Amino acid sequence: MKRRNILQVTAAGVGAGIAPWAFSQGSSAMLKPGKPYAGTEVNLLTVVAPQFKAHEAKLAEFEALTGIKVKYQYVPFGSTREKLTAELVGASAQYDVLSAMDVWGPSLYNLFEPLNGMLAEKKIDMQARYPNAHLRAARDGNGNGKNVLGFPIRGHVQLMFYRKDIFNQLGLKPPATWNDMVEAGKLIQSKTNLSGVAMYYGKTGGQNLMIWFNYLWGMGADLLDAKGQPAFNSPAGIAATQAYMDVLIKHKAAPAAAASFNETDAVNSVAQGKSAMVPVWWWRYASLVDPKTSTLKPEQVGFAPLPSMPGKDNTTYTNTWFYGINKNSKKKAAAMEFLTWLSDPEIERSVLLDKSMNEVVAMQTKNLLDGDVNARYNGMHVYGAQALKGAKGTPLFAQWPQVSDVLEAAISELASGQKQVKPALDEAAAKVRRIMRA
Amino acid sequence: MRAESSQLRRLPVHWVLLAPALLFVAAMALFPLGYSLLLSFREWKLARRSSPGDFVGFSNYINLLTDDPEFFEALRVTGVFITADVLLTLVVALGAALLLQKTGRLNTLARTMLILPFVMSPALIGISFRFFLNAEYGVVHHLIGLLIPAMKDTVWLADATLSMAAIVASDVWHWAPYMTLVILGGLASIPTETQEAARIDGASGFQVFRDITWPQLLPVVAVVAVLKTVFALKAFDTIYTLTNGGPGNSTKTLAYFVYEQGFSYYDMGYAAAAAYLLTAALLVMAGFYLRLAFAKNR
Numbered sequence: 001m002k003r004r005n006i007l008q009v010t011a012a013g014v015g016a017g018i019a020p021w022a023f024s025q026g027s028s029a030m031l032k033p034g035k036p037y038a039g040t041e042v043n044l045l046t047v048v049a050p051q052f053k054a055h056e057a058k059l060a061e062f063e064a065l066t067g068i069k070v071k072y073q074y075v076p077f078g079s080t081r082e083k084l085t086a087e088l089v090g091a092s093a094q095y096d097v098l099s100a101m102d103v104w105g106p107s108l109y110n111l112f113e114p115l116n117g118m119l120a121e122k123k124i125d126m127q128a129r130y131p132n133a134h135l136r137a138a139r140d141g142n143g144n145g146k147n148v149l150g151f152p153i154r155g156h157v158q159l160m161f162y163r164k165d166i167f168n169q170l171g172l173k174p175p176a177t178w179n180d181m182v183e184a185g186k187l188i189q190s191k192t193n194l195s196g197v198a199m200y201y202g203k204t205g206g207q208n209l210m211i212w213f214n215y216l217w218g219m220g221a222d223l224l225d226a227k228g229q230p231a232f233n234s235p236a237g238i239a240a241t242q243a244y245m246d247v248l249i250k251h252k253a254a255p256a257a258a259a260s261f262n263e264t265d266a267v268n269s270v271a272q273g274k275s276a277m278v279p280v281w282w283w284r285y286a287s288l289v290d291p292k293t294s295t296l297k298p299e300q301v302g303f304a305p306l307p308s309m310p311g312k313d314n315t316t317y318t319n320t321w322f323y324g325i326n327k328n329s330k331k332k333a334a335a336m337e338f339l340t341w342l343s344d345p346e347i348e349r350s351v352l353l354d355k356s357m358n359e360v361v362a363m364q365t366k367n368l369l370d371g372d373v374n375a376r377y378n379g380m381h382v383y384g385a386q387a388l389k390g391a392k393g394t395p396l397f398a399q400w401p402q403v404s405d406v407l408e409a410a411i412s413e414l415a416s417g418q419k420q421v422k423p424a425l426d427e428a429a430a431k432v433r434r435i436m437r438a
Numbered sequence: 439m440r441a442e443s444s445q446l447r448r449l450p451v452h453w454v455l456l457a458p459a460l461l462f463v464a465a466m467a468l469f470p471l472g473y474s475l476l477l478s479f480r481e482w483k484l485a486r487r488s489s490p491g492d493f494v495g496f497s498n499y500i501n502l503l504t505d506d507p508e509f510f511e512a513l514r515v516t517g518v519f520i521t522a523d524v525l526l527t528l529v530v531a532l533g534a535a536l537l538l539q540k541t542g543r544l545n546t547l548a549r550t551m552l553i554l555p556f557v558m559s560p561a562l563i564g565i566s567f568r569f570f571l572n573a574e575y576g577v578v579h580h581l582i583g584l585l586i587p588a589m590k591d592t593v594w595l596a597d598a599t600l601s602m603a604a605i606v607a608s609d610v611w612h613w614a615p616y617m618t619l620v621i622l623g624g625l626a627s628i629p630t631e632t633q634e635a636a637r638i639d640g641a642s643g644f645q646v647f648r649d650i651t652w653p654q655l656l657p658v659v660a661v662v663a664v665l666k667t668v669f670a671l672k673a674f675d676t677i678y679t680l681t682n683g684g685p686g687n688s689t690k691t692l693a694y695f696v697y698e699q700g701f702s703y704y705d706m707g708y709a710a711a712a713a714y715l716l717t718a719a720l721l722v723m724a725g726f727y728l729r730l731a732f733a734k735n736r
Binding site: 081082085088089091106107108109110111201202203204205255256257259260265269272274398401402405408409410412413415416418 | 483484485486487488489572573574575591593594595596597598681682683684685686687698700701702703704706
C-alpha cells in the first residue's frame with residue numbers, strides 16, 4: 001500500500017470517529033443568484049496571516065460571481081483586540097466583517113450579528129463542516145449558546161516539532177509522553193550541544209499557559225470547577241504545574257532562557273539550531289522550514305502529536321479565529337455572501353495545496369482528512385483531527401482575560417524561581433475567586 | 439469715524455478667528471477628557487453592554503483605592519521605575535552635556551547624533567532590547583557575559599530586578615540624549631564671564647561647576663527632572679514590548695495597569711477611573727513644571 005493510500009485510510013479512520021460525514025456542497029452554489037448586491041463594497045478588518053493574503057488574491061473570482069468588492073484591512077495581532085474594542089465602543093459601521101480570536105469572544109458578543117437566520121436560509125450545516133472545538137469559539141453563551149456569530153476561519157492545534165536528524169542520529173523516537181520528552185531532552189543535551197526542548201514560560205499574552213493546560217488536563221485537573229470556581233490549585237493541578245515547571249527547574253531539559261521565552265523565542269530557538277524540540281501550534285511549521293527564518297531544512301523538521309500523560313489520550317489546547325458580521329454594518333447581506341463564498345472548503349483546500357507557501361491551517365473537517373492535504377504535509381492534519389476529537393477548546397468566559405493574566409503572571413514567577421508551586425497557585429486562586437465574584 | 443472704530447473693536451473678531459482652533463482643541467482634547475471623566479463615574483463592562491451603564495458615583499475610585507492590591511502594586515512599581523529612571527537620565531544627560539559643551543567638529547557631530555535615539559519608536563526600542571538581552575543570542579547579553587563572567591548565564595528578563603533594570607536602561611537610552619540637548623541649551627545660556635572670573639581667581643574645574651555652573655543650571659535641570667517624571671509616568675510601549683509587565687507583575691506600571699483594565703478586561707469605567715488617578719499625578723507634575731518654567735521666565 002502506498003504512503004498516500006495509508007494516509008487516506010488513516011484519515012477515514014479518524015474521520016469516522018469525529019462526525020457523521022455530511023460534507024457540504026460547494027459554497028458558490030449557495031450564493032444568491034442574479035448578483036443582487038453588485039456594486040456593494042464590503043470592508044473586512046482582519047489580523048495578518050499568509051492564509052488571508054491568499055484569500056485576498058482570490059477575490060477576483062468572488063467579484064465575478066457576485067459583483068461585490070471586498071476590501072481587506074490588515075491589522076497586526078498585537079493591535080487587533082484594541083481595534084475591535086474601538087469598533088465596539090464607537091458602534092462603528094466602518095467594517096462589515098471582523099476577525100476575532102476565541103478567547104476574546106465572550107467580551108465581544110455585542111459586536112457580532114447572529115448568523116442563524118442566514119445560515120438556515122443558505123442551508124449551511126456548521127456542525128458538519130467544523131470540529132466542535134473550533135465551532136464553539138464562534139458561538140455565544142460561552143461556546144454553548146444558540147447563536148452562531150461567525151465562521152471559524154483560522155485555527156490551530158498543538159504538535160511536537162522535533163529535529164528529525166538529531167533524533168535519527170541518537171536513535172530516539174518522538175516522545176509519546178511528557179516524561180519521554182524530558183528524557184529525550186536530557187539525552188540530547190548530553191550528546192549534542194543543543195538544548196532539549198524549547199519551552200516558553202515568559203509573559204506574553206498567556207502563551208505560557210498553552211502547554212500548561214495540557215499538563216493540567218493530562219493529570220485530570222481543570223481550570224475551574226462546575227461552579228466556576230478555581231480548580232487549578234487542586235492536588236492534581238499542583239502536581240501538573242510542578243511537572244510542567246520541572247522541565248525547566250528540576251530536569252533542566254529546557255534552555256535556561258526558556259524562563260523568559262515567549263512562543264516566538266522558543267520557535268526561533270529551534271529554527272536557529274539551539275534546541276531540538278518545541279511543542280507549539282502547527283502554523284509554526286512554516287517558519288521552521290522557511291529558509292528566510294530558519295537554518296533548518298524541511299527534512300530536518302519532524303512532527304508528532306503532542307505528548308500525553310502516561311496512559312492518557314493526547315490533548316491539545318486550541319486556538320480559533322472567526323470571521324463574523326459587524327452588528328452595526330449596513331451591508332450585512334453582502335457580507336454574508338462573502339463569508340458564504342470564503343467558507344467553501346475548496347478555497348481552504350486550494351490554499352493548503354498551494355506549493356508557493358507552507359500554510360498548514362485547515363479548519364474544515366473535510367480538509368483535515370483530505371488525502372492530498374495529508375500527503376503534502378506527511379499526515380500532519382490527521383494528527384490535528386485526532387487531537388481535535390477530544391479537545392476541550394479554549395476557556396470561554398468573560399473574565400478569562402483577567403484570569404489568564406493572573407495565571408500567566410504566576411507561571412512566569414514560578415519560572416523565575418520567585419515562588420513555590422502551591423503557594424503561587426493558591427494565591428492565584430484567591431485572585432481568580434475575586435475576579436469571578438466581581 | 440471714532441464711533442465706527444469703537445464698534446469694530448467691540449466685534450469679537452478675535453474669537454471668530456480663533457474659533458476653528460478652539461473647536462479643534464475642544465473636539466480632540468476637551469471632549470475625550472470630559473467624556474472619560476464622566477465614564478469614570480459609570481459602570482461600563484463591554485462584555486456586558488455596548489454602551490455606558492449606570493452612574494455609580496465614586497465606586498470605581500473607591501474600589502481602586504480600597505480593594506485592588508494590584509493597583510497599589512502597580513503604584514509601587516511605578517515609583518521604583520520613576521526614581522531609577524529619572525535619576526539615571528539626569529546623571530547621564532548632565533554628564534554628556536558637560537562633555538559636549540565645548541565647540542568642535544566632533545562635538546557638533548555627536549550633538550547631531552544625539553537626536554537619533556530620541557526619534558526612535560519606544561515600541562521598537564522595547565523589541566530591540568528584548569533581542570539584545572535574549573539569553574541565547576542577545577548581543578548585549580553576550581557582551582555582559584564577556585565583561586562579567588558571573589553573569590554569563592543570567593536570564594535578564596526572568597529576573598524581577600534585572601527586568602526593571604532593562605526597562606530603565608532602555609528608557610534612559612531613549613530619553614537621555616534629548617535631555618542632554620536641553621541641558622546643553624541651559625549651559626549655553628550661562629554667561630561665560632563668571633566662569634572665567636572664577637578660574638582666574640584660582641577655582642578648580644570642579645569648584646567652577648559646583649559654585650558657578652550648577653546653581654545657574656539648576657532651574658533647567660529641575661525642568662528636565664519634572665518633564666522626565668511626566669514621561670516616565672506615561673511610559674507604556676517599551677514595557678509592553680520588552681517585558682509585558684513581567685516576570686510576574688514586577689514591571690507592571692500604572693500606565694500598563696490602565697491599559698489592561700481597558701483593553702484586556704474591557705472594564706471602561708474602571709479603566710477611566712484609574713486613568714484619572716494617573717492624570718491627577720501628571721497634573722501635579724505639570725503644576726511643578728509650570729511653576730519652574732514661570733520662575734525661570736521671571
